[in-house]
Amino acid sequence: MKKFTQILGLIGLVVLGIGFLALLIGQKTNLFINAHLVVGGGLVLIGLLSNLAGFLDYFRKRAGRAYSGAILQMMILAVIVFLIGLISYQRDLMMDVTRDRLFALSEPTKKILKNLPGEVKITAYFPSEGFDQGRQLLKLYQGESKKVKLEIIDPDRHPELAEAKGINTYGTIVFDYQGQQTRITEPQEDRITNSLLRVSRKTSWVIYFITGHGEADPETEDKGGLSMFKKFLEDENFQVKKLQITSQGIPPEACLIVIAGPRMPYQPGEVEAIDHYLGKGGDAVFLLDPGVFSNLENMLIGYGIEPLPGIVIDQVQYLVGMDAMGLAPVANNFDQQSEITKTLKGKLAAFPRVRPLKIMGGAERPGKWTPLVYSSATSYEETDLETLFKYGRARQDPADHKGPLLLAASYQERIQPQAWEENFKGAQIRIAVVGSTFFMRNLALDVYSNYLLAINLFNWAAGEQSQAFIVPHTRKPSRIFITAGQTRIIFYSSVLIIPEILCVIGLALWWRRK
Amino acid sequence: MRVIGAIFWKELKGYFLSPVAYVVLTGFTAISGWLFYQLLNYFLRITNIVSGYMVKGQIMREWTIADDIMGPLYKNLSLFLIILVPGVTMRLFSEEKKLKTEELLLTAPIRMGQVVLGKYLASVVLLFLMLIPVGVYMSLILYYGSEPDLGTVLSGYLGLFLVAFSLAAIGIFASSLTENQIIAFFVCAVIGLLFFSVGLAARSVGVVSIFSRQLDLGELLRQLSLFEHYSHIVAGRIQLTDPVFFLLIIIFFLFASRINAESARWS
Numbered sequence: 080m081k082k083f084t085q086i087l088g089l090i091g092l093v094v095l096g097i098g099f100l101a102l103l104i105g106q107k108t109n110l111f112i113n114a115h116l117v118v119g120g121g122l123v124l125i126g127l128l129s130n131l132a133g134f135l136d137y138f139r140k141r142a143g144r145a146y147s148g149a150i151l152q153m154m155i156l157a158v159i160v161f162l163i164g165l166i167s168y169q170r171d172l173m174m175d176v177t178r179d180r181l182f183a184l185s186e187p188t189k190k191i192l193k194n195l196p197g198e199v200k201i202t203a204y205f206p207s208e209g210f211d212q213g214r215q216l217l218k219l220y221q222g223e224s225k226k227v228k229l230e231i232i233d234p235d236r237h238p239e240l241a242e243a244k245g246i247n248t249y250g251t252i253v254f255d256y257q258g259q260q261t262r263i264t265e266p267q268e269d270r271i272t273n274s275l276l277r278v279s280r281k282t283s284w285v286i287y288f289i290t291g292h293g294e295a296d297p298e299t300e301d302k303g304g305l306s307m308f309k310k311f312l313e314d315e316n317f318q319v320k321k322l323q324i325t326s327q328g329i330p331p332e333a334c335l336i337v338i339a340g341p342r343m344p345y346q347p348g349e350v351e352a353i354d355h356y357l358g359k360g361g362d363a364v365f366l367l368d369p370g371v372f373s374n375l376e377n378m379l380i381g382y383g384i385e386p387l388p389g390i391v392i393d394q395v396q397y398l399v400g401m402d403a404m405g406l407a408p409v410a411n412n413f414d415q416q417s418e419i420t421k422t423l424k425g426k427l428a429a430f431p432r433v434r435p436l437k438i439m440g441g442a443e444r445p446g447k448w449t450p451l452v453y454s455s456a457t458s459y460e461e462t463d464l465e466t467l468f469k470y471g472r473a474r475q476d477p478a479d480h481k482g483p484l485l486l487a488a489s490y491q492e493r494i495q496p497q498a499w500e501e502n503f504k505g506a507q508i509r510i511a512v513v514g515s516t517f518f519m520r521n522l523a524l525d526v527y528s529n530y531l532l533a534i535n536l537f538n539w540a541a542g543e544q545s546q547a548f549i550v551p552h553t554r555k556p557s558r559i560f561i562t563a564g565q566t567r568i569i570f571y572s573s574v575l576i577i578p579e580i581l582c583v584i585g586l587a588l589w590w591r592r593k
Numbered sequence: 594m595r596v597i598g599a600i601f602w603k604e605l606k607g608y609f610l611s612p613v614a615y616v617v618l619t620g621f622t623a624i625s626g627w628l629f630y631q632l633l634n635y636f637l638r639i640t641n642i643v644s645g646y647m648v649k650g651q652i653m654r655e656w657t658i659a660d661d662i663m664g665p666l667y668k669n670l671s672l673f674l675i676i677l678v679p680g681v682t683m684r685l686f687s688e689e690k691k692l693k694t695e696e697l698l699l700t701a702p703i704r705m706g707q708v709v710l711g712k713y714l715a716s717v718v719l720l721f722l723m724l725i726p727v728g729v730y731m732s733l734i735l736y737y738g739s740e741p742d743l744g745t746v747l748s749g750y751l752g753l754f755l756v757a758f759s760l761a762a763i764g765i766f767a768s769s770l771t772e773n774q775i776i777a778f779f780v781c782a783v784i785g786l787l788f789f790s791v792g793l794a795a796r797s798v799g800v801v802s803i804f805s806r807q808l809d810l811g812e813l814l815r816q817l818s819l820f821e822h823y824s825h826i827v828a829g830r831i832q833l834t835d836p837v838f839f840l841l842i843i844i845f846f847l848f849a850s851r852i853n854a855e856s857a858r859w860s
Contacts (some may be wrong), residue, residue, distance in 0.1 A: 103810070104797075149853060152852045167837040168834050173833070174832075177744055177829035179742070181830070553655070554659065554742060556656055557656075557740045559633070560739065561737050566634070569630060570630050573627075573726070574623065577622050577626065584615060585612050586612075588612070589612045
């Protein structure tokens with residue numbers, strides 16, 4: 080009977096333990112937990128009471144005291160170890176031993192953090208599992224500047240907080256500065272730093288899309304519209320507005336104007352207004368589709384770039400599924416020096432219906448053109464557009480320009496304002512020209528790295544690259560150069576010879592002692 | 594110190610005069626060598642085909658020695674250690690108990706802490722020898738590799754030692770619990786596995802309330818995970834909690850072994 084009650088007591092301990100564990104994890108009592116707690120507690124009580132005399136006797140003995148003392152000591156030790164661990168956890172020190180400083184902030188980010196005008200609240204909506212790198216990255220921002228206040232909310236645990244802010248994507252980060260907000264969904268250094276920069280600036284940044292000539296509409300949601308890209312621009316805290324050029328010219332608050340694929344020529348007065356705006360240090364993005372005369376070509380030639388009249392065809396590297404003629408060439412030849420394209424190394428961009436560009440020597444303006452993207456060597460410029468579009472035939476003639484063909488370029492010119500000049504916009508003229516709007520229309524914006532190229536282009540043209548172009552740290556590639564013979568030697572020595580020697584010594588010793 | 598030295602040499606001789614050391618050394622060297630060769634071979638082949646890890650035709654990251662050879666090697670070897678280290682430590686106290694030589698230790702005018710430390714150091718030296726071939730592989734990589742990330746490769750190697758030494762402390766504690774070596778082996782392996790895998794449970798638990806105080810149980814479990822801390826070190830991101838965690842594991846289990854062995858003196 081005594082043995083039986085002892086066993087009952089032990090079973091009770093296990094049941095009680097499981098009950099407590101379930102309560103700790105579930106946080107709410109239910110039938111399972113209650114039954115375990117009651118039954119386990121009862122069994123422990125039965126075991127304890129029916130063996131009380133034995134227990135007391137055991138603890139009076141030296142062995143009993145020694146074992147209970149040992150358990151107590153271990154518990155105290157565990158508490159001490161836990162406390163030391165807790166202190167080191169709260170210190171949160173980190174050492175980055177990687178060669179490429181993968182876990183440290185880049186210098187431009189540090190500079191931006193140092194120059195923050197006031198307190199910026201960052202709220203990250205990360206679930207408890209995953210987003211470790213994002214979490215770590217945000218802690219680096221917090222550690223770098225006292226003006227950064229970080230809060231991490233688990234949207235699974237606090238759906239009400241996520242709903243209140245309209246969060247519907249894991250990993251969303253909201254930046255808040257004096258009531259001004261912006262948000263991102265990719266916890267990467269370049270995106271975070273850009274957002275900090277945008278949310279903390281006081282000036283209003285307006286991008287005007289010129290309308291009235293059949294341009295792509297930033298509000299249209301069909302395949303030919305730019306609504307997706309407009310949303311991305313708004314996420315970057317830009318205001319996107321449409322503009323019909325009047326006698327007033329370009330409004331002074333414009334940080335950038337966009338000519339997105341006109342289907343009709345601009346009137347001379349409009350061209351003059353754009354030229355005037357650029358001359359005062361304005362910035363513009365020209366997206367000129369093939370086969371259309373926009374009347375802006377001559378103005379661009381004045382700046383030193385000529386949009387060629389043909390269309391680029393690449394029947395080897397083209398976007399499969401869009402058309403079978405190679406009218407959507409895929410490019411991977413990006414300039415590695417430009418701020419716009421240096422993050423695109425190893426990536427691809429698709430350009431459905433693109434016209435080639437040509438940078439001209441001896442231009443009137445003193446600025447510098449930078450070629451950004453080239454098509455592949457298998458591409459060529461089809462100049463016979465009539466046959467192409469009327470009969471669906473394309474053939475490379477000897478007169479056609481052969482690839483690589485320039486698809487996008489950027490222009491930068493420093494200007495000195497005269498004392499009497501009004502509405503002076505900036506010390507630089509920035510122009511970006513692409514031979515296509517289709518690459519950033521809704522139908523192709525999410526293809527390959529088109530979005531990245533478009534957003535980089537706009538950020539640069541809006542004049543923000545000096546602070547906001549962050550190249551996130553990545554591990555640089557490394558290689559091993561060994562011959563087949565050396566590989567064989569490594570195999571024999573590591574897999575066979577060393578284990579063989581150890582095995583032989585072991586066997587000899589064992590046999591000798593046996 | 595003299596006592597610790599005497600026990601250390603006795604245990605070390607014990608290892609090398611029995612087949613244990615050779616079985617462990619041979620097994621680990623063969624496994625680590627094979628694994629290293631496979632990873633190296635794969636790396637050589639893959640770097641000839643594409644320049645990086647690609648998704649939908651785009652390079653997401655470049656191939657690197659640290660991420661594609663040494664990182665996987667270190668992580669896989671740490672799992673082998675869960676099996677091999679208990680084999681090294683299982684006899685340390687259990688054999689004494691079984692052969693009744695424990696009584697000599699208990700009645701001798703020496704402190705139990707010295708006994709524990711002497712035995713622990715002997716197992717640490719054997720594990721150190723066992724991990725030397727991995728250092729040879731690392732040296733080969735550093736010699737033949739172009740622009741390897743030295744910091745990450747070295748910190749991963751250091752992490753491997755920390756894992757081995759922590760498991761040895763757990764092993765000596767397991768051995769002090771029983772006279773049966775098999776049981777000591779499994780107790781050590783199970784505790785080691787628990788410490789490795791406890792971080793996985795963090796996914797399913799979050800913040801819990803204990804006595805009206807909020808406790809992030811998920812984070813606590815992650816911090817208790819040996820693999821989590823080891824992964825940080827292998828990636829080259831060493832947080833203060835990582836080395837502290839390994840040191841605390843070693844200190845806790847060595848003290849626990851001492852307390853446990855000491856209690857036998859009075860039973």
